[in-house]
Amino acid sequence: MTKPLNVGTIGYGFMGKAHSNAYATVNHFFDLQYRPVLKAVCARNAEKAQAFAATWGYESVETDWRKLIERKDIDLIDICTPNNTHAEIAIAAAKAGKMILCEKPLSMTGPEGLHMVEAVEKAKVPNMVWYNYRRVPAVTLAKQLIDEGRLGRIFHYRAKFLQDWTINPELPQGGAALWRLDAAAAGSGVTGDLLAHCIDTALWLNGNLDSISATTETFVKERKHNLTGKVEKVGIDDAAIFMGRFHNGSLASFESTRYARGHKALYTFEINGEHASIFWDLHDLHRLQYFDHRDQGIVRGWRSIHVSDSDHPYMGNWWVPGLQIGYEHSFVHQVADFLKGLETGKPAMPDFRDAYRTQLVLDAILESAKSEKWVKVVHG
Numbered sequence: 001m002t003k004p005l006n007v008g009t010i011g012y013g014f015m016g017k018a019h020s021n022a023y024a025t026v027n028h029f030f031d032l033q034y035r036p037v038l039k040a041v042c043a044r045n046a047e048k049a050q051a052f053a054a055t056w057g058y059e060s061v062e063t064d065w066r067k068l069i070e071r072k073d074i075d076l077i078d079i080c081t082p083n084n085t086h087a088e089i090a091i092a093a094a095k096a097g098k099m100i101l102c103e104k105p106l107s108m109t110g111p112e113g114l115h116m117v118e119a120v121e122k123a124k125v126p127n128m129v130w131y132n133y134r135r136v137p138a139v140t141l142a143k144q145l146i147d148e149g150r151l152g153r154i155f156h157y158r159a160k161f162l163q164d165w166t167i168n169p170e171l172p173q174g175g176a177a178l179w180r181l182d183a184a185a186a187g188s189g190v191t192g193d194l195l196a197h198c199i200d201t202a203l204w205l206n207g208n209l210d211s212i213s214a215t216t217e218t219f220v221k222e223r224k225h226n227l228t229g230k231v232e233k234v235g236i237d238d239a240a241i242f243m244g245r246f247h248n249g250s251l252a253s254f255e256s257t258r259y260a261r262g263h264k265a266l267y268t269f270e271i272n273g274e275h276a277s278i279f280w281d282l283h284d285l286h287r288l289q290y291f292d293h294r295d296q297g298i299v300r301g302w303r304s305i306h307v308s309d310s311d312h313p314y315m316g317n318w319w320v321p322g323l324q325i326g327y328e329h330s331f332v333h334q335v336a337d338f339l340k341g342l343e344t345g346k347p348a349m350p351d352f353r354d355a356y357r358t359q360l361v362l363d364a365i366l367e368s369a370k371s372e373k374w375v376k377v378v379h380g
């Protein structure tokens with residue numbers, strides 16, 4: 001018999017869907033003691049929230065997240081709302097003794113993130129941040145190969161996250177669909193939205209970043225604001241590029257932009273080591289490219305590993321070898337690992353403290369871009 005775990009999800013947008021799908025699917029494929037129950041969804045628009053609840057099978061609806069947090073029948077609060085709401089909701093949920101899953105980036109700034117870390121640690125509530133790319137099987141396999149020492153000493157870590165959806169200067173900022181362009185709601189632009197993912201993966205695969213030199217640009221300086229109706233200054237970064245030094249001596253090169261015409265969500269990373277290199281591409285997410293210099297010369301070359309065999313990470317839980325899975329499965333894996341963590345007492349990562357480390361790197365990027373100087377990353 002599985003134990004029910006009552007979930008209260010806040011926000012029914014992109015991530016509200018991705019998470020609801022994960023809760024609904026996880027026990028079909030993973031053998032777990034806990035079973036998420038879609039108890040309540042919360043959003044300000046009651047009609048839309050009702051429609052979402054009906055589609056996804058939520059038992060009830062709330063229109064004020066404070067009411068949801070007060071409810072005795074909710075075990076876990078899932079924060080799927082814009083970045084400027086994460087801290088207030090998470091701190092209140094921790095005080096109410098709820099488990100918390102929070103979308104990334106953890107917070108608007110490092111200091112705000114630290115308050116959240118302190119709140120969950122004081123309340124001793126299980127917590128996790130949705131840096132889901134760690135759980136794409138090919139990325140998890142990259143971690144396994146690195147931890148086995150196959151790459152040897154690491155020289156380079158190179159990551160990019162490229163999009164092209166904000167090039168039109170007529171696109172307004174702010175409001176429901178465009179909060180990402182409004183600094184008051186998002187905190188930053190591509191730095192917190194896209195680079196945050198690249199940094200979480202990098203810290204996990206390659207350890208701490210020690211220092212950073214960054215530059216950012218806002219290509220469209222003014223946009224009409226959907227909430228005020230006025231043309232206002234744009235406060236987010238449209239593009240961010242940084243170089244840096246990892247603690248293990250390797251060099252970092254990172255780029256993210258929403259102005260790379262032709263690219264929709266091109267997240268790639270490449271790691272070059274003394275013996276071997278690894279390359280991964282979100283557009284081809286079930287493959288890991290691997291080059292091993294120790295192979296016999298006449299057959300040496302890049303291998304394109306189709307990460308779909310039953311001994312690949314997570315894949316034994318899915319279909320037969322050779323059949324691949326996709327983006328949504330990374331969220332299913334994250335829920336599975338979180339529930340396993342509750343079972344075993346070994347929490348799934350990244351928890352708030354781990355995600356706070358990424359926040360400190362984001363702060364260092366923005367500080368360096370502003371000061372035009374190298375900045376040392378504070379280690380949390």
Ligand SMILES: NC(=O)c1ccc[n+]([C@@H]2O[C@H](COP(=O)([O-])OP(=O)(O)OC[C@H]3O[C@@H](n4cnc5c(N)ncnc54)[C@H](O)[C@@H]3O)[C@@H](O)[C@H]2O)c1
Pocket residue numbers: 010011012013014015016042043044065079080081082083085103104105130131132176177193
């Ligand atoms: N892990 C990932 O890959 C990933 C991908 C996309 C977004 N995100 C993160 O998820 C979060 C949400 O992004 P999204 O793309 O789902 O946004 P979205 O705009 O699609 O959805 C946001 C939802 O929050 C609701 N909302 C806003 N303020 C609210 C409030 N005060 N009370 C209740 N509901 C409120 C909106 O009505 C909407 O349902 C952001 O922090 C974002 O950075 C993460």
